[in-house]
Amino acid sequence: MTMPTEADIAATASLLDALGHPGRLSVVLALHTNGALSVSALCALVGLEQSAMSHQLRVLRDARLVQAQRQGKQMLYSLHDHHVAHIVADALSHIREN
Amino acid sequence: MTMPTEADIAATASLLDALGHPGRLSVVLALHTNGALSVSALCALVGLEQSAMSHQLRVLRDARLVQAQRQGKQMLYSLHDHHVAHIVADALSHIREN
DNA sequence: ACAACACATGAGCTTGCATTCATATGAATG
DNA sequence: CATTCATATGAATGCAAGCTCATGTGTTGT
Numbered sequence: 001m002t003m004p005t006e007a008d009i010a011a012t013a014s015l016l017d018a019l020g021h022p023g024r025l026s027v028v029l030a031l032h033t034n035g036a037l038s039v040s041a042l043c044a045l046v047g048l049e050q051s052a053m054s055h056q057l058r059v060l061r062d063a064r065l066v067q068a069q070r071q072g073k074q075m076l077y078s079l080h081d082h083h084v085a086h087i088v089a090d091a092l093s094h095i096r097e098n
Numbered sequence: 099m100t101m102p103t104e105a106d107i108a109a110t111a112s113l114l115d116a117l118g119h120p121g122r123l124s125v126v127l128a129l130h131t132n133g134a135l136s137v138s139a140l141c142a143l144v145g146l147e148q149s150a151m152s153h154q155l156r157v158l159r160d161a162r163l164v165q166a167q168r169q170g171k172q173m174l175y176s177l178h179d180h181h182v183a184h185i186v187a188d189a190l191s192h193i194r195e196n
Numbered sequence: 197a198c199a200a201c202a203c204a205t206g207a208g209c210t211t212g213c214a215t216t217c218a219t220a221t222g223a224a225t226g
Numbered sequence: 227c228a229t230t231c232a233t234a235t236g237a238a239t240g241c242a243a244g245c246t247c248a249t250g251t252g253t254t255g256t
Contacts, residue, residue, distance in 0.1 A: 017118025022111045083192035094181035
């Protein structure tokens with residue numbers, strides 16, 4: 001790991017901050033497990049109301065953790081890339097050893 | 099990755115939340131790079147005042163990310179385990195590819 | 197025992213986040 | 227083209243995070 005710049009640190013902190021929320025983390029885990037999902041499906045799985053979910057999905061999009069594509073009336077959300085799953089897996093394994 | 103429980107998700111989210119702060123993340127990176135450091139050394143490296151640093155160090159301790167041992171008048175902080183570095187490294191590599 | 201140093205803690209303040217409510221946008225369908 | 231379904235957005239609110247300031251606790255040295 002080469003020395004991170006301040007910008008790297010800020011960007012990384014905001015990435016981790018985006019994941020540091022039970023609802024948003026659940027979304028990421030749900031997408032990792034199930035592949036692409038609609039907003040209403042995510043609401044049902046995670047237990048957030050539609051509006052709250054939309055707000056949190058925007059945070060995840062801004063953090064480039066998820067991406068959305070329209071499919072008819074629905075929006076299908078999926079993970080943005082493979083790093084996301086990796087980060088979450090490490091964090092989970094940290095938790096389970098303590 | 100086996101299915102996480104709700105408690106796992108909550109614990110993981112708070113772990114990531116603890117890292118999702120530039121000052122705290124800088125502390126973790128500094129400890130990873132330099133090994134154990136005193137509070138005043140961390141203040142100098144990270145750029146937080148002593149009181150603010152102590153408050154943030156408590157968050158990191160509560161999240162079991164760092165541990166402290168007294169050495170004379172000083173407190174020496176170090177990373178709690180190897181997972182921490184791993185999580186941060188992944189997050190950094192995610193940032194650098196985007 | 198007291199003074200100085202290193203750090204922790206608590207109160208108070210400001211600011212930002214997460215939710216809710218109301219409303220807007222966008223697509224399909226009759 | 228008006229209505230309905232799916233999602234997004236904006237304003238308002240409640241609450242917690244993070245900082246500063248003042249003070250407390252623990253340790254060394256004299």
